[in-house]
Amino acid sequence: MKIEVVRRRFAVSVALIIIATVVAFLIAPTTHNGVAIAIVLDVAVACVATLTLPGLRSSHPVVARAALSMLGVVVVLFVAFFLPSASDFNLATGAAMSIVLLGLSFLTGASGQISLGNSAFMGVGAFTMAIWANHHATTPIFITLLISVVAGALVGLLLGMPATRLRGPYLAGMTLAFAVAFTAILGEFSSWTGGDSGLQLPSEARPPHWLVSLFHSGASPLTTSTLWLTEISIVVAGVAFFFMANLFASRTGRAMRLIRDNDVAAELVGISLPRARVIAFVVSSAYAALGGALWTLIDNSVSPPTYSFALSVTILSLIVIGGIGTISGALIGGIIYAYSTNVISWIVNQTGLNPQGNFASQLNGIIFGGLLILTMLFAPLGIAGAVRHFWHRARNRSSG
Amino acid sequence: MSPGTELPLLALEHVSVHFEGLRALDDVSFDVSSGEIVGLIGPNGAGKTTAFNVACGFVKPNEGHVHYPTAKKSNLRPNQLVHAGVARTLQGVGLFPHCSVLENVMAGGHLRPSGGFFASFLSLPIEVRSERALRSDALAMLERLNIADMATRLPSAIPYGIAKKVSVARALMSEPTLLMLDEPASGLDEAELDDFARLIVELRSSMGVLLVEHDMEFVMPLVNRLVVLNFGQVIASGSPSEVREDEAVIEAYLGVAE
Numbered sequence: 001m002k003i004e005v006v007r008r009r010f011a012v013s014v015a016l017i018i019i020a021t022v023v024a025f026l027i028a029p030t031t032h033n034g035v036a037i038a039i040v041l042d043v044a045v046a047c048v049a050t051l052t053l054p055g056l057r058s059s060h061p062v063v064a065r066a067a068l069s070m071l072g073v074v075v076v077l078f079v080a081f082f083l084p085s086a087s088d089f090n091l092a093t094g095a096a097m098s099i100v101l102l103g104l105s106f107l108t109g110a111s112g113q114i115s116l117g118n119s120a121f122m123g124v125g126a127f128t129m130a131i132w133a134n135h136h137a138t139t140p141i142f143i144t145l146l147i148s149v150v151a152g153a154l155v156g157l158l159l160g161m162p163a164t165r166l167r168g169p170y171l172a173g174m175t176l177a178f179a180v181a182f183t184a185i186l187g188e189f190s191s192w193t194g195g196d197s198g199l200q201l202p203s204e205a206r207p208p209h210w211l212v213s214l215f216h217s218g219a220s221p222l223t224t225s226t227l228w229l230t231e232i233s234i235v236v237a238g239v240a241f242f243f244m245a246n247l248f249a250s251r252t253g254r255a256m257r258l259i260r261d262n263d264v265a266a267e268l269v270g271i272s273l274p275r276a277r278v279i280a281f282v283v284s285s286a287y288a289a290l291g292g293a294l295w296t297l298i299d300n301s302v303s304p305p306t307y308s309f310a311l312s313v314t315i316l317s318l319i320v321i322g323g324i325g326t327i328s329g330a331l332i333g334g335i336i337y338a339y340s341t342n343v344i345s346w347i348v349n350q351t352g353l354n355p356q357g358n359f360a361s362q363l364n365g366i367i368f369g370g371l372l373i374l375t376m377l378f379a380p381l382g383i384a385g386a387v388r389h390f391w392h393r394a395r396n397r398s399s400g
Numbered sequence: 401m402s403p404g405t406e407l408p409l410l411a412l413e414h415v416s417v418h419f420e421g422l423r424a425l426d427d428v429s430f431d432v433s434s435g436e437i438v439g440l441i442g443p444n445g446a447g448k449t450t451a452f453n454v455a456c457g458f459v460k461p462n463e464g465h466v467h468y469p470t471a472k473k474s475n476l477r478p479n480q481l482v483h484a485g486v487a488r489t490l491q492g493v494g495l496f497p498h499c500s501v502l503e504n505v506m507a508g509g510h511l512r513p514s515g516g517f518f519a520s521f522l523s524l525p526i527e528v529r530s531e532r533a534l535r536s537d538a539l540a541m542l543e544r545l546n547i548a549d550m551a552t553r554l555p556s557a558i559p560y561g562i563a564k565k566v567s568v569a570r571a572l573m574s575e576p577t578l579l580m581l582d583e584p585a586s587g588l589d590e591a592e593l594d595d596f597a598r599l600i601v602e603l604r605s606s607m608g609v610l611l612v613e614h615d616m617e618f619v620m621p622l623v624n625r626l627v628v629l630n631f632g633q634v635i636a637s638g639s640p641s642e643v644r645e646d647e648a649v650i651e652a653y654l655g656v657a658e
Contacts, residue, residue, distance in 0.1 A: 062523040243521055250520030250527055251510065251534075254499075258507050261496035268456070268490070269574065270482035270511040279517055 005054060013049035017042045037081060040074045047071035065245045072331075073238035080230050088230040089298065094338020095233040096294035099240045101319045101330035103287025106244060109325020110253060111280040112260035114168070117159070117175030118288045118315045120182035123307030125152045125289025127186065127193055129296040133205035141205055145236070145293050152289020153282050160281030164274040179309045186304045198303030201296065229298050236294060237334075240287065245327055247283070256280055310365075317368045321375045323384025332383050336371075340364065407469035408433045409578040409608045410455055410486070415464035417450055417632075424450040426632040427464070432578060434470070437600060437609040439619045442629035443652055448612045449491075451629065452582060455610070456481055456488050470577060482511050487571035488580035493563040495555040501566050502551040505538040508573025541569045545599070561592035568599070579603060581611040585618040597622050620644075628652070 020041035028034035050056065050067040057064045080091055100122055107113050128151040132144050139147075159178060163171055186193045193199065247253050255276050258266040263273060296302045318337055323329025344363050345355070353360045379386035408431035417425040425447045432438045440448050453459040455466055457478045467474045471484035481488070487508070495504050514520070514530035542548040545565050550558050555566070564584065571579055584600070585593055593615075600609055600622060613619045619626070619640075626643045628636040630652040636643050643649055 062528060065523070246523040247521050250523065251514045251531060252517055252520035254503065254507065255510060257499060257503075258496050258510075261498050262494060264458075264478075265490060265494045265496060266507075267478040268481065268488055269507050269570070270479055272479045 009049050009053060013045055016045045016049075020045055037078070040078050040081075044071060044074045044078070047074070061249060062246070065249070066242055069238045069242035069245065072241065073234055076234050077231060080234070090338040090342065092230045092233040092298045093295065094334045095230070095237040096291040096298065097315075097318070097337040098330050098334025099237050099294070100288045100291035100315055101322065101333040102240060102244045102327065103284035103291075104315060104319050105322075105325055105327065105330045106247065106253075106256070106287075107280045107284035108319070109329075110248070110256035110260065111277060113277060113280060114172045115175040115281070115284060116172055116309075116312045116316065117178045118284070119307045119309060119311035120179045121152050121156060121285040121288035122292030122295070122311065122315075123182055123186070123304075124155050124285075125149065125292035126296045126302045126307065127199070127292075128152070128289070129293035130194075130199040130201060130302045131192055133201050134199060137202045137204040141297070144205065145290065145297075148293035149286050149290045152292070153286040155289075156282040156285025157278065160278045160285070163281060164277040176309070176312075179312045183304045183308055186307075193304065196304065198301060200301045205297075233294050233298065236290070240290065241327065241331075244287075244330075248327060252276075252279065314364075314368060317372045319382075321368075321371050321382055323382030323386075326382070326384040328387075329382050329384040340367070343367075406433060409468065409470050410610065411467045411469055412451070412455060413465045413467065415451070415454055415461045415466065417447075417454060417459055417461050423632050425454065425461070428629070428632070428634055429464075430627045430634060430637060432608045432610045434577060434608045435604060436624040437604050437611070437622060439623035439626045440610065440612045440629065441614075441616070441619060441626055446629040446652075447632040448629055449582075450632075452488075452580065452610075452612050456486065456580060468578075482574045482576075485575075485577035486580065487574045487576035487578070489564075489567045489571050489582055489584070491582045491586075493555065493560070493567050495563060495567060495570075497555055499554075500551065501547070501553050501555065501558065502535070502538055502542070504555065504566055505541055505569045505573055506534050508570035509534045509537065511574065538569075538573060541573060542566075545569055561588050561595075564588065564592075564596070565599075572603075576607055578608045578610065581609065583612055583614065585613055585615040593618055 021038040024038035024041050025034040028037050047067045047070050051064060051071065076091070076095075080088065083091070100118060104115065104118055107115055125148040128148040129144055132139065132147055133141075136144075159175075163174055166174055187195060190196075255266070255271050258269070258271060259273060259276055266276075267273060292307070295306070314337075318333035319329060321336065322331070322333030341364075344367065347353075347363065348355050348360045353363075375382060381389070411429075411431040413429050415425055415428045416423070428447070428451055430438070430440075440451060442448050450459060454461050457466075457476050457480070460475075465474055466476075468476065468484040468486065473480075473484045476484055476486075496507060499507070512530060512534060513526075515524055515526040518524070519527040539548060539551060542551055545568070547562055547565055547569070550562055550566070555563055558566070564587075568579075568581070568584075581600070584596055588596060597618065600611075603609060611619070611623075621640075623640060626637060626640055627634060628643055628646075628649050630648075635648040635652060636646040638646075
């Protein structure tokens with residue numbers, strides 16, 4: 001019976017993949033793009049075919065999570081092909097931000113700790129990326145990314161160990177102190193960090209050519225297009241989402257929820273609170289560092305003011321608006337961040353404000369602050385929580 | 401004292417605890433062995449809860465020791481109790497409010513080998529298999545206690561008596577040799593009490609049970625041995641019939657006869 005279903009699904013998928021490939025070449029502006037679009041569509045078909053297999057989520061949860069992450073990646077990639085190239089940069093920064101938000105969602109939502117230090121942990125990743133690339137330009141870019149993640153995790157471990165003795169506002173205070181001190185620390189080591197002007201990535205620190213050309217339209221030269229950055233960021237974000245989904249569904253993830261719910265009972269089932277808190281802190285630091293390292297790659301440079309304390313506040317607002325403690329909340333927060341600059345400049349244009357004026361430059365904070373207040377008032381569990389709530393209500397109404 | 405020559409599961413030796421001048425426990429010693437149900441009773445403020453909290457590491461004794469002789473361990477912290485084969489329930493129900501009943505019970509099996517953090521992060525087969533086994537064992541445990549139909553509900557959406565059973569189910573998931581029950585009878589109705597008493601007697605065959613309780617009608621027919629505390633001291637211990645006749649106990653419960 002089960003084999004039958006799989007076989008039939010396989011046949012239908014193959015047919016759809018052939019159709020998708022033909023369609024891809026019909027809609028693609030050039031043959032080079034056609035290959036990329038065909039790959040994206042074919043992967044999408046395969047993912048949907050896998051996901052709709054009956055009982056997959058309970059029998060093979062890992063396969064289901066992998067297919068869902070992959071589907072998410074190819075859908076965004078597909079959209080990116082047809083968006084104006086000005087949008088690439090937004091998508092890339094948003095994808096990196098959603099990785100940071102994932103880490104914070106795990107830390108705050110799952111284990112109940114609050115961190116205001118995410119800007120600094122992003123900065124650790126961002127500067128590690130730039131410093132390493134400047135000293136070892138031949139290291140493949142993905143290895144440098146990994147090194148940045150490890151650096152973030154190590155700093156997280158160093159700070160997390162004393163931090164586990166602190167709770168609630170005291171932990172927030174300690175991470176706030178780190179975030180505020182971070183730019184000063186960067187200044188102290190200006191021979192490494194480049195001081196106020198920051199660092200440029202060397203021209204060798206680029207992804208391998210075959211990867212860039214795979215998704216790149218043959219018509220325009222490599223240097224002017226940013227599409228490959230978007231693709232790399234989105235793929236990395238997809239991988240980060242997959243692993244975080246694993247973590248949420250695993251015993252480690254459940255241990256975090258148990259601590260948040262009732263720490264006394266959690267200890268009695270054998271969970272060591274300090275250990276679990278350090279793990280959550282390190283995971284969130286490593287994710288923040290990955291996001292920061294991607295930003296360095298996207299901007300091709302890094303400068304200290306980017307990682308000032310204000311960024312931490314933006315990050316915290318984004319995850320609260322998106323939905324704290326959820327994976328989809330991080331995705332929503334990332335999308336909001338990606339297009340917030342566009343929306344703000346649109347508002348400035350429409351209202352005829354002076355773009356260089358005081359009000360226009362602070363509009364970012366005003367809008368996020370307003371959104372934060374609205375979320376706290378009407379949807380304390382964020383957009384993800386509100387959607388889930390209405391979904392459950394609609395389903396209960398239709399069934400009862 | 402304990403039946404046979406076996407080592408006890410839990411032994412308090414000359415334990416004293418004081419909170420800022422107040423002597424909550426004063427030279428308290430007692431033990432619990434496998435196969436027996438021991439009741440810890442006494443008037444309000446006698447130190448029962450403190451004794452319980454010392455036994456499971458929530459409160460450190462100022463003097464004396466807490467031993468787990470069978471497990472060859474002493475003075476454990478709460479999160480190490482499970483390693484010594486000790487599981488306890490909390491006053492009230494002490495469940496995880498935002499986790500389903502099934503997840504609450506699965507939590508009890510947290511220490512089963514699952515490969516640790518990286519196995520979780522990468523969803524390695526060992527983690528997936530371990531979680532699947534844990535899930536089906538937790539369901540089996542719910543079935544054993546006749547509450548499998550509650551598996552997907554949240555603790556706030558189930559009756560109090562069932563929630564108490566869930567807390568016992570969670571404790572049993574760690575396959576303890578000593579089960580510590582904190583006021584198991586409170587808030588239960590007649591039928592639920594009978595049900596609970598039957599369950600505890602059934603459990604005795606494979607473990608030792610230590611319970612703190614106010615409800616004498618529930619405790620007396622259930623336990624093999626009673627330890628009576630008053631003003632932080634053990635004033636009597638022995639079988640229920642012996643304790644019932646004890647002068648000091650009668651005095652403590654009824655006040656000095658005029």
